[in-house]
Amino acid sequence: MVTSRRVWAVVYLITAVALLLRSTGLPAYVRAELDRRDASRELTDQNLENLAVNSGIFLGILLSLFVLALYYSLASALERHIFRPAITVAGRTQIGLFFLVAALCTLPVQVVSLVFGISSPRNHAFYQGYVIVAAVVATLLFRRHWIGRPKGKITFLFVCTLTLAILSSAT
Numbered sequence: 001m002v003t004s005r006r007v008w009a010v011v012y013l014i015t016a017v018a019l020l021l022r023s024t025g026l027p028a029y030v031r032a033e034l035d036r037r038d039a040s041r042e043l044t045d046q047n048l049e050n051l052a053v054n055s056g057i058f059l060g061i062l063l064s065l066f067v068l069a070l071y072y073s074l075a076s077a078l079e080r081h082i083f084r085p086a087i088t089v090a091g092r093t094q095i096g097l098f099f100l101v102a103a104l105c106t107l108p109v110q111v112v113s114l115v116f117g118i119s120s121p122r123n124h125a126f127y128q129g130y131v132i133v134a135a136v137v138a139t140l141l142f143r144r145h146w147i148g149r150p151k152g153k154i155t156f157l158f159v160c161t162l163t164l165a166i167l168s169s170a171t
């Protein structure tokens with residue numbers, strides 16, 4: 001493993017906390033969507049509606065955390081099997097390319113969504129552009145490790161990083 005498990009865990013926990021903090025605004029958002037779509041008119045019991053909304057949000061958060069863990073696991077596997085070089089940051093901490101892509105495509109998006117109260121960042125045009133730019137910039141930061149390799153391998157590396165970045169929209 002190129003990037004240490006400790007670094008993966010810290011980034012996962014920070015991203016998870018940002019996701020959990022974002023969830024505090026979800027009940028109002030979900031109720032507004034229910035009212036807008038007249039979906040709640042059949043629910044006459046307010047307690048039942050609250051239970052349904054809160055249960056849905058809870059399950060959604062659990063599912064999001066699970067998908068985030070799968071996404072980071074995919075990035076870790078790509079680090080082990082596709083491109084192993086690492087760069088050193090903060091002293092002796094080494095990070096791999098796919099960690100950098102995964103972290104840049106999830107953590108800042110969650111934090112920006114939290115700060116600006118954006119319920120779904122994927123609905124904004126900046127998001128898709130951001131993840132593509134993040135993948136390209138991250139790959140260019142590792143240029144000294146892939147320069148001189150065959151063009152096919154370089155192309156494959158860019159395809160892998162861009163695919164991983166685009167897959168971040170599933171998290």
